[in-house]
Each structure stands twice: as structure tokens, then as C-alpha cells.
Amino acid sequence: EREFISNLEDSLYENERFTFIDTNKTREINSEEIKKHFNNKRLCFDLTKKDLQTGLLKIYNQYVVNTQETGNSSLFLALGMLEWLEKRTIRSPIIFIPLEIGRKGLTTFEISIGDDEPRVNATLINKLKDEFYLEFPLIDDYLPTDEYGIDIKKILAHVEEVIKNHDPSWSVQDTAYIGHFSFAKYLMWKDLEEIDIEHLLKKNPLFAKLV
Numbered sequence: 482e483r484e485f486i487s488n489l490e491d492s493l494y495e496n497e498r499f500t501f502i503d504t505n506k507t508r509e510i511n512s513e514e515i516k517k518h519f520n521n522k523r524l525c526f527d528l529t530k531k532d533l534q535t536g537l538l539k540i541y542n543q544y545v546v547n548t549q550e551t552g553n554s555s556l557f558l559a560l561g562m563l564e565w566l567e568k569r570t571i572r573s574p575i576i577f578i579p580l581e582i583g584r585k586g587l588t589t590f591e592i593s594i595g596d597d598e599p600r601v602n603a604t605l606i607n608k609l610k611d612e613f614y615l616e617f618p619l620i621d622d623y624l625p626t627d628e629y630g631i632d633i634k635k636i637l638a639h640v641e642e643v644i645k646n647h648d649p650s651w652s653v654q655d656t657a658y659i660g661h662f663s664f665a666k667y668l669m670w671k672d673l674e675e676i677d678i679e680h681l682l683k684k685n686p687l688f689a690k691l692v
Contacts, residue, residue, distance in 0.1 A: 482512075483655040485519070486560045487633040490578055493558070493594040494630035499524050500591050503533040524592075537582075537590045543661050544582050554595055555661045556580045561637045562654040563605065565644065573605045575640055575653070576633065577662065592659065599624065599631050615643050 492499075502523045515525050526533050544556050559574035579595030601620050609615045619625060619639040625632040637653050644651040 483634055483637060485515070486655055486657050488519070489524075489558070489657065490560060490599075490631065490633050491627075491629035493578065493580075493592075496594065497522060498591050498593045500585075500589055501526060501533060501537060503528050503530045505529055534588055540659065540661065541582050541584055541590055547661070554579065554581065554597070555663055556582060556595065557660065557662050558592075559658040559660065559662070560633055560656075561640070562656045563640065563644065563651070564654055565609075565651040566648070572654070573602060574658065574662075575602055575605070576600075576631070576636060577602065578630075580659065601636065609644075613647060615647055617643055 489499075499522050502518055502525055504525055504527050518525050528536070540556065544554060547553060547555050556579070558578040558580050559576070560578060561575035563573045563575055565571055565573070576599065578599050579597035580592050581595045583591045583593070585591055601624065606617055606620070610617070617639065620636060625635045627635075637655070641653040644653070
């Protein structure tokens with residue numbers, strides 16, 4: 482839900498650190514459990530323990546390689562997903578929050594806020610402007626802020642308002658992904674789920690979806 486992803490961004494900008502917990506895909510985890518884990522600085526993933534550990538290890542290893550070789554991180558928390566239609570339905574991330582990831586022992590990984598600036602998916606926004614003549618005045622020059630960082634709710638509500646006026650079948654989904662995003666190489670309007678997320682975790686870098 483939007484309140485959750487907004488609170489997550491706020492907590493990161495308050496320099497909170499989060500570890501991860503799996504749901505083991507055996508039952509539905511309810512919102513109260515998610516909130517309890519969140520308050521204890523644990524993020525829930527709808528994955529088995531093995532798949533979560535495999536995905537996080539890949540994310541961590543890629544983070545180490547990138548920072549050592551280039552001095553930069555490509556690890557981001559992607560908040561909000563635009564589901565829109567071109568020739569097919571596409572799901573594109575909207576906001577990127579920079580992350581760092583550390584390792585505590587063999588199986589525990591921890592994320593914190595990174596040094597880069599938060600950003601919107603400029604490639605997506607520019608495509609929507611150029612091809613659909615949509616305008617996003619609230620986020621053209623600067624991202625709106627609140628007392629903790631950027632104002633996630635205001636940004637997503639603005640995108641929602643713009644796209645609903647264009648096509649009511651388009652929607653903004655309140656999702657959160659952790660993954661490596663190469664802004665130089667990756668067409669960010671490409672569907673994140675062309676490959677099943679669990680398959681992506683096992684076979685290819687590097688995305689993990691929060692519950």
C-alpha cells in the first residue's frame with residue numbers, strides 16, 4: 482500500500498537499516514504481520530527462504546563488483562509501478578531511491594540509504610511526454626519533498642492524476658522492488674515482469690519484490 486512504501490522511504494532517509502525475511506510462500510501474510518516486521522526493521526518478501534537468499538546474494542555480489550570497479554552503485558529501491566498500454570500492457574517503475582547493501586554473517590543482508598539523489602524514471606516520463614503528449618509539471622524540475630526526503634505520496638498521486646486523464650485503464654500500483662538498474666543500458670519502460678520474478682532471481686540478476 483502507498484502508506485507502507487512512503488514510510489519505507491521516510492525510514493531510509495532517517496538512516497534506518499533494514500534486514501529481510503521470507504514468507505516461505507506457504508501462506509498469506511497479513512498486514513499486521515508486515516507492519517510488525519517493518520517496525521522491527523525487517524522487510525517481507527513473498528519468496529521461499531532459498532530464493533530470497535539466492536536473490537539477495539546476487540544483489541550483494543553485483544553491488545560489490547559495481548562499487549569496486551566503478552565507484553558507483555546501481556542498486557535502487559524502485560517505488561511505484563505504472564501499468565500502461567502501448568502495444569501490450571507494460572509495467573514500469575516510477576521512483577528510484579539509491580541503496581547500499583551490507584552483509585552481516587553468511588545469510589543476513591542489510592540495506593540503507595545510498596549517496597545518490599533520488600530520481601524519477603526520466604526515460605519513462607520523457608517517453609510519455611513525447612509519444613502521448615502528457616505533462617508532469619510537479620516533477621519537471623525538482624521532486625516535491627517532505628520532512629524526511631522526497632514526498633512519495635505526492636509524486637505518485639501526481640502521476641496517477643495525469644495518466645487517469647489520458648487513459649482511465651492505466652494505473653499506478655503501490656509496489657516496491659529492490660534491484661540493480663543500469664540507466665545507461667536499460668530501457669526503463671520495459672516490463673519488469675517479462676520474466677517471472679522467481680525465475681529472474683534464480684537465473685538472471687537482480688530483482689526482489691517486497692510484499
